Amino acid sequence: MVLNMDAINIVKTNYIKELLAKNEREDMRDMMSFRAISIDNGMIKNAEGSSQVDLGATRVLAGVKLQLDEPMEDTPNQGNLVVSAELLPLASADYESGPPSPVAIEFARVVDRGIRAANCVNLESLFIEEGKSWTVYVDLYVLNYNGNLFDAGEIAAMSALLDTRVPKYEDEKVIREETSGKLKIDNIVTSATFAKIDNKILLDPTENEENACDGRITIATDKENVRAIQKGLRGGFSSKEVMDLIDVTFNKHEELKGILKKSQK
Amino acid sequence: MASSSNKPELIKNGKRLDGRAFDEVRDIKITAAPLKNADGSAYIEWGNNKILAAVYGPREATPRHLADPSKAIIKCKYSMAPFSSLSEHGRTGPNRRSIEISKVIKEVFENVVMLTDFPGSEIDIFIEVLQGDGGTRAAGLTAASVALASAGIHMKDLVYAVSVGRIGDHLALDFNMIEDNYSDSDMPVAVAPRNDEILLLQMDGGMTREQMSDALEMVIKAGKKVSEIQRDALKKAYASEAKEKNGA
Amino acid sequence: MRQIVIPGDLVSDRIIRTRNTYTQNGKTYSSVLGMYEESTNEVIPLEGTWDPRVDDVIVGIVKETKSSVYIIDLSYFGKALLIIGKYDKFEYNNGDIISAVIKDVEGKNTIILTEPRLLEKGTLINIRPKKIPRVIGKKSTMIRQIAEATGTHIIVGMNGLIWMDGGNLTLATETLLKIEREAHLSGLTEKIKNYLDSKK
Numbered sequence: 001m002v003l004n005m006d007a008i009n010i011v012k013t014n015y016i017k018e019l020l021a022k023n024e025r026e027d028m029r030d031m032m033s034f035r036a037i038s039i040d041n042g043m044i045k046n047a048e049g050s051s052q053v054d055l056g057a058t059r060v061l062a063g064v065k066l067q068l069d070e071p072m073e074d075t076p077n078q079g080n081l082v083v084s085a086e087l088l089p090l091a092s093a094d095y096e097s098g099p100p101s102p103v104a105i106e107f108a109r110v111v112d113r114g115i116r117a118a119n120c121v122n123l124e125s126l127f128i129e130e131g132k133s134w135t136v137y138v139d140l141y142v143l144n145y146n147g148n149l150f151d152a153g154e155i156a157a158m159s160a161l162l163d164t165r166v167p168k169y170e171d172e173k174v175i176r177e178e179t180s181g182k183l184k185i186d187n188i189v190t191s192a193t194f195a196k197i198d199n200k201i202l203l204d205p206t207e208n209e210e211n212a213c214d215g216r217i218t219i220a221t222d223k224e225n226v227r228a229i230q231k232g233l234r235g236g237f238s239s240k241e242v243m244d245l246i247d248v249t250f251n252k253h254e255e256l257k258g259i260l261k262k263s264q265k
Numbered sequence: 266m267a268s269s270s271n272k273p274e275l276i277k278n279g280k281r282l283d284g285r286a287f288d289e290v291r292d293i294k295i296t297a298a299p300l301k302n303a304d305g306s307a308y309i310e311w312g313n314n315k316i317l318a319a320v321y322g323p324r325e326a327t328p329r330h331l332a333d334p335s336k337a338i339i340k341c342k343y344s345m346a347p348f349s350s351l352s353e354h355g356r357t358g359p360n361r362r363s364i365e366i367s368k369v370i371k372e373v374f375e376n377v378v379m380l381t382d383f384p385g386s387e388i389d390i391f392i393e394v395l396q397g398d399g400g401t402r403a404a405g406l407t408a409a410s411v412a413l414a415s416a417g418i419h420m421k422d423l424v425y426a427v428s429v430g431r432i433g434d435h436l437a438l439d440f441n442m443i444e445d446n447y448s449d450s451d452m453p454v455a456v457a458p459r460n461d462e463i464l465l466l467q468m469d470g471g472m473t474r475e476q477m478s479d480a481l482e483m484v485i486k487a488g489k490k491v492s493e494i495q496r497d498a499l500k501k502a503y504a505s506e507a508k509e510k511n512g513a
Numbered sequence: 514m515r516q517i518v519i520p521g522d523l524v525s526d527r528i529i530r531t532r533n534t535y536t537q538n539g540k541t542y543s544s545v546l547g548m549y550e551e552s553t554n555e556v557i558p559l560e561g562t563w564d565p566r567v568d569d570v571i572v573g574i575v576k577e578t579k580s581s582v583y584i585i586d587l588s589y590f591g592k593a594l595l596i597i598g599k600y601d602k603f604e605y606n607n608g609d610i611i612s613a614v615i616k617d618v619e620g621k622n623t624i625i626l627t628e629p630r631l632l633e634k635g636t637l638i639n640i641r642p643k644k645i646p647r648v649i650g651k652k653s654t655m656i657r658q659i660a661e662a663t664g665t666h667i668i669v670g671m672n673g674l675i676w677m678d679g680g681n682l683t684l685a686t687e688t689l690l691k692i693e694r695e696a697h698l699s700g701l702t703e704k705i706k707n708y709l710d711s712k713k
Contacts, residue, residue, distance in 0.1 A: 007574040007586070007608040008637060015636035019683060028683055044315065046396045047348035057301050061395065063348025086357060089342070090319035090391040092302050097342055099358065137354045139347045141395070143317065144302050176351060305560065323562055323590040377520075379535070379544055383562075384622045386590035414520055414546040417561020417643065421535065421544065422521035459521045459542070499546055500517050503559050 013212040020200050025209070027056070032203045032248055037155065037256075039263035041163045048176075049164025049183065051263075053156040056206065057146035059091075062138055062156035064164045064183075068174050069135040071127065079126020079133035083112035083157065085140035085149075092145040092207075106232070108140060111153045113228040114189045114220030121161060122184035128169055136164070136183070147206040150218045150230070154191040155260065161185055162264055189227055190256035191220040192249040196235050203248065217242070219249040223257075272447050275432045281444070287437045290427060290487050295408065295498035298415045303391075305416025307498065309408035312441055313398035318408035320416040323386035336380035338387045341371035343405055345394040351442065366402045367392075373406060373426075373455050373464040379419040388418060399442035403428045403453050406465070411495050415502065424464060425491040426455035429480040431472055436480050438487055454484045458492045461485050515550050517559075518543040529554050532564070563589055563642035563672045565618050571626070572637070572670030575609045585611065587672040588639060591622030595629055603629055610637060610676060612668050632668065635678030638686055640693045642673035647696040648689060655702065659688050662709035684712050 019025060029035065035056030044050035049064035071078060085108035089095045100108075115121065115138075126134040138160065140153045164183040168175040195205035195213035205213060215235025220228040226246055231237065237245075275282060285291070291312030300306035303319035326332035343366045347355040359367075374390065390413070392405035403426035410424045429438050431450040440448055450470025457464055463481075472480065518524065524534055525541040533545045533556040543549065547558040558564075565571075573593060577584040583595040583605055595613060597603070605611065609631060616627040640648060649656050649669055660667050664680030677685050688705060695701055 007576070010608060011574075011610065011635075011637045014634075015682065018636075024683055026683060026686060028687065044346075044348055044396045045313065046351045046398070050348065059300075061346075063346060063395075065348050065354035067354045084347070084357065088391065088393060089321075089389070090300065090303050090306070090317065090393065093321055093324070137347065139357070141346055141393070144300050146301075304562075325590050382621065383590060384620065385592075386622070415560055417545055417558050419533070419544040419561075420520040421542070423519055457521070496519050499519055503517055503546070 009211050012208050016208055016212040017198055020197055020202075023200075025202065026206065031200070034151070034204045034252070035206075037259055039155065039159050039259065041159055041263055048167065049160045049162075051156050051159035051163055052143075053152050053159065055148060055152040055155070055204065057144055058148055058152045059142070059144040060149065060152040060156040061141040061143055062153070062160035063141065064160045065137045065139075066134045066164070066167055066183075067137060068128075068169070069133055070131055071133040075123070077127050078123035080135040081112070081116060081121050081123065081138070082135060083108050083115070083138045083140070085111070085142070085153065087142045087145070087149075091142045095142075095145070106230070107149050107153060110150055110218055110228065110230045111140065111157050113230070114154055114191055115157060115161070117227040118187045118189035118220070118222045118225070120158065120185055120187045120189055122186045125184040132169075134166065136161075145207065147208070147210045148193050148204050150193045151191050151204060154189070154220065155256065158188060158190070159260055159263060162188075162260065187222050188257050188260060189220050189222050190249075190253050190260070191218055191228075192245070192252050193218040194245050194248075196237065196241075201241065201245065203252075217245060219246055221246070221249050221253050223253060273443065275444055275447055276435060281437065283441060287435055288483055288487060290439045290491065291441070293407075293491065293494050295411055295494055297411055297498045297502040303412075303416075305412045305414070305418070307408040307411035307415060309404050309411075311400065311404035311407070312439070313396060314394070314401055314404045315396035316401065316405050316408050317393045317395060318405060318412040319391045319393075320388065320409070320412045320418065321391075322388035322416070323383035323418070324389075326385060326387035332385045332387070334385050337378065337383040337385075339371050339375050339378060339380070339390065340387060341367045341374065341390040341392070341409075343367045343370060343392040343394075343402065345397055345401070349394050349397045351398070369465055369467065370402065370406050370409065373424055374409070374413065376464050377420045377422050377424055377457055378413065379421065382419045388413075397442070399440050399445040400428050400453070402426070403439075403455070406455055407491060407495060411498055414499055422457040422459045423492065423495055424455050424457050425488055425495060426453060426465060427484050427487055427491055428453040429484050431470060431476060431480075436476060436483060438483055452480060454481065456485060456488050458488060515548045518545075518547055518549045518556060520544055520546065522549075524549055524556060525554065531555055533558055558643060560641070560643050563587075565589070565591075565615055565624050565672070567615050567617060569615045569671040570612060570669070571615065571672045572610065572612050572632070572668055572674040572676045573672065575605045575607050575611060577607065578605075585613070585626060587624070587670070588674055589624075589672055591624060593624040593626055595626045603631070605629075605631065610635070612670065612676065632676050632678075635666075635676050636682060636686075638675050638677070638689060640673050640675060640689060642671070644693045644696040645669060645671055645673060647701065648675070648692050650702065655692070655705065658706065658709065659685060662713070663688070684709070
């Protein structure tokens with residue numbers, strides 16, 4: 001789209017705000033509802049695990065590959081997890097080719113944080129023998145963008161990890177065609193991202209809502225604990241708001257966990 | 266070409282490893298316009314290849330000072346996802362191979378797209394290999410053609426590509442990854458089917474003149490089927506439009 | 514009879530000069546994915562950027578002002594200019610939304626506009642230009658149906674930009690997006706009527 005983005009964003013932002021003044025959203029959702037979520041696991045057979053998630057029109061494909069590696073010096077008895085992301089230029093007229101932008105990097109690091117802090121991947125199970133361990137690479141590929149990469153990415157990463165099989169390691173060789181079993185997942189983390197527009201807070205913002213918002217906050221929890229939080233953009237939140245949103249995230253956790261489990265083949 | 270010391274036998278009892286005949290192309294499925302934001306797109310499953318092609322444009326050329334006031338500029342980016350390979354985790358970002366592939370594919374479309382219909386603009390083609398198993402540039406190009414058509418870009422023809430190569434004395438179409446790695450010669454070819462005009466041809470290894478001639482013939486013959494699949498994908502996506510207008 | 518044509522498909526054994534085709538060796542071929550209408554020898558594209566024609570109504574945003582010319586953004590790869598004549602009284606700021614009419618198209622990518630109108634307040638949405646005829650409908654029946662059901666003032670730009678103000682904006686937006694998604698499906702007029710009725 002060639003449009004003068006500032007000018008059209010102003011128009012769309014005014015529209016979003018007008019609707020919010022009546023507690024309405026552009027797709028007629030409730031303030032605290034997710035868009036429709038669909039999960040398709042295992043489509044990339046070359047990968048050790050994969051999952052394609054649609055959160056409304058936002059589509060993220062997560063691929064997991066295990067690489068034979070050396071444990072890190074300070075953790076000699078476990079393997080590693082690396083999460084990366086690419087905002088593919090085919091996902092939006094506003095995405096450009098090139099090295100990962102700060103938006104892509106923040107996206108990858110926030111998704112990583114939730115999974116790591118909740119100890120979802122059992123890193124000790126990735127240890128093979130002295131000097132040898134697996135590194136789990138999760139790559140988030142954004143295929144279509146309409147807001148809220150964080151939650152789409154978190155679900156995709158979590159689902160792909162649940163779908164992941166560890167390759168067989170025998171006689172000093174990786175035999176990818178065979179597996180020694182599923183990747184050991186000890187915990188499930190889910191996230192909820194909120195946008196604040198004119199002091200109203202809504203869950204799972206679309207692209208237009210993100211462009212209209214003052215502040216944004218992503219909260220990741222497992223069943224009992226808050227595991228990661230990322231507040232983004234310029235606007236601010238009060239302590240009460242943060243606590244209320246943590247409660248909403250805990251409430252949504254069971255629902256999202258159910259959707260994740262159901263999608264596992 | 267991989268070393269011939271651990272070369273697996275690509276042909277056993279006169280048949281290829283996956284049971285295909287020498288002139289048989291793998292199964293192909295194409296879906297037109299699967300993406301919402303892109304102006305045009307296509308998803309192709311070709312054997313075990315899974316590739317997404319998308320088009321944006323014609324749109325304003327950026328940077329503006331590089332726009333060509335007489336015609337459209339075509340940009341093409343071919344890349345492979347880090348999880349696309351059966352073996353190692355790949356590195357992101359362009360490498361020399363993907364840059365070269367992007368260039369030769371771009372040149373195919375610079376031929377068939379009617380560039381002067383969109384002066385001063387830019388047409389962007391993105392080819393993302395989500396899963397690769399040999400012949401990704403042919404599959405990617407075949408999908409990109411469909412994506413361009415679904416974006417309404419003006420073109421002379423709907424180009425397809427198929428690769429052909431040599432294993433010992435046998436010419437064989439459409440190598441998968443293993444065949445690709447251990448073959449004696451490999452040649453991707455893109456064809457504009459209306460006049461069977463060759464718009465992409467790359468080759469390495471060794472082929473006699475007669476083998477070259479036979480190889481090109483094999484491509485053109487098999488290409489008819491590939492072209493049909495492309496056309497069917499586009500027709501399927503708009504079938505109801507035709508029905509409605511005729512019935513109405 | 515209409516049939517789908519693909520770039521490179523033979524449209525005629527002789528030379529026909531019509532849009533979206535090209536000629537070679539005395540024959541005419543389609544240059545787009547489109548519908549070929551035999552009775553009028555026309556190829557109607559099914560997708561693609563907007564094809565600007567004289568008298569088209571457009572909706573756009575004022576992008577730049579240069580001496581006596583406004584440059585208007587039409588979500589189009591070319592340039593759209595609104596020339597301020599000696600007796601013209603309009604004055605716009607960057608960011609203003611206007612509707613206008615195409616006076617002339619020069620060299621395939623430069624549009625000259627006339628009859629500008631300032632559109633204040635309201636909101637804009639983008640619809641793929643080739644779906645706009647569906648949004649308008651035969652003799653404007655579709656767009657009028659939507660405007661009546663929602664009470665929204667709607668101006669449809671042939672360039673794919675639609676301006677709306679007042680009434681039930683969310684329903685108007687949802688309806689327009691629905692038409693864009695389902696433009697190629699049959700029975701659309703009926704579907705939209707039922708959709709609007711159900712939201713009353």
